[in-house]
Amino acid sequence: MDLFFQQVLNGLTLGSIYGLVALGLTLVYGILHVPNFAHGAIYMVGAYVSYLTMVDLGYNYWVAMACAAAAVAALSVLCERLVFNPLRDAPPIHDKIAAIGIMMFLEAAVQMQWGAEFRRMPTPYTDIFNIAGLTIPAQRVLIIMGAFSLMAVLHLFLKKTMTGATIVAMAQNREGAFLVGIDANRVAMMTFAISGALAAVGATLFAPINLVYPSMGHLLIMKAFVIIILGGMGSIPGAIVGGLIIGFTEAFGGFYISTDYKDIIAFALLVVILSVKPTGLFTKGVR
């Protein structure tokens, strides 16, 4: 039974990180209808920025997280301005290829600058709690709390503020948003900034129990895509629920089925679901 709850904790940790990354992806998809293949590389850059601010510059964990969020948000906005904005009216295949181009560039650039070796990110929170036979590392608690409070803040921002409402409006109906005078450029830049910041915070939270290396975003971005397809592309609650589904499936699948194949589980799940229901699980109405 302890082992079972240990897996619940693992699933919750994985799920909250997946949820954060998928949220950024789904926000961008909702606004621009671009599947941003570069999001995983953006996440990776976030991890490197916070690693370097902490290890090389010697700043505190939270300062590093803020730096990473700011730097990556700026990078995302730059990508939007330089690449996705000029491709607004191009056929959809061009957006995808351009996103792949950004991804390849970021990975190669980081690898050239800092090498391909794995790095371990230090964290000030190394305590391990023992509650009723459960071993709970403090960093995992931090991940779960951090991710969910960030999701709550994002929810409040989108629902309660005017700027947030413009993002929701544009995702719901592009023409309608233009009619009421919403500035498309501003919303697109803001969405990219938020999506980048979420990825950077997710990376800084997750990196201490994982490793930092140039291709660390590969697997994560593919899982994030699985999540937003499951949850319906562009849906915010869908991304969070989908993230938890994949997190739990992986934790339990990895434990009860096979650790070797645990990364396949998410994809196998996607293949099965899309074979049965090509529009995804939670999508409403017609395609």
Next chain:
Amino acid sequence: MGALQKVSGFIMSPAMKMLLILLAVLFPLAAGNEYQIYVMALAFVWAIAVYGMNIVTGLCGQLNLAHGAFFAIGAYTLAILTVDNGWPFWPAFVAAGAMGALLGFLVGVVSLRLKEHHFAIFTLCVGFIIYLLMDKWESLTHGTLGIINIPAPHGFGLVDFTETTPFYYLALVFLVLSVFFASRISHSLLGRTFLAIRISDDLAASLGINLMRNKVLAFVLSTTYAAVAGALYAGMVRFIGPAEADVAHTFDMITYLLVGGIGTLMGPLVGTLVITWLTQSLQSLEEYRMIVFGPLLVLLVIFSPRGVVGSFTAWRARRRAAAREQQARQTASEKVPPQAGASSIKKGAGNHA
């Protein structure tokens, strides 16, 4: 202007194809060393795979991100059959192509129910599953160690394909066959059908085109090309590992295709050769080639989405249309009384539109 037109006319003529083949046949004699022949043969093998990608992505408009994985499936099928099961090369080669077609059919039937983004993401995941299987299924694929000592193509006692130059000619034969087959497809009703699907699913369906059947056919054709190229690659390099299925290969192929000209006949070959030799000339770049390729892809889709060949044919079509219009205007003003001139110009312009 006359000379320019003659050159561009020659490039489009059948004589140019003969010249290209002749140049390719003579290349080993002109090459400075064996390494250059090796690089060229490898580029030919990749070009065959890119031709496959051109069918499903260029003609039919479906971005298949599992293409590199199907290349690896061809390579692994050949390697497993020859090394572990003792098959001779050529039956295993045919089996590799068949395996590519079969798996392509299975994946295609499921994945092509999805549209655009969903399809691209789905195939990305399929490619990754294939990669993970090759990495983890040790009893079948030897895991991360890969498979070594793959036999070279059997020469029936006449030629020795372990040598570079004979293999070069073998790759050339397969490349010429691939280009010929690709040109037959793109000029046939089937090719037009694929184009219609690329332009609009709904429009194609309203013309009575069976979307699913044609998309699956395009997909199977492309995976067969990829698997055949993969099998040739295994016979040439003679060592393979799970890295062959890495998604980076798919991205390489997208770059080749986009540089050459997506959806054009000679684009895949031009793109592959240009990028291969560019990378070769910048040896130090090999590992970090993506630093150049990444921004190159972005710049191409923004500024020149047609690629080298596509831009050339578009430029030529414009010039020819302009020249014909001018000619029509001249004959009209010479032969027809001024009153009737205007209407015949209109007619002439209408013919070319």
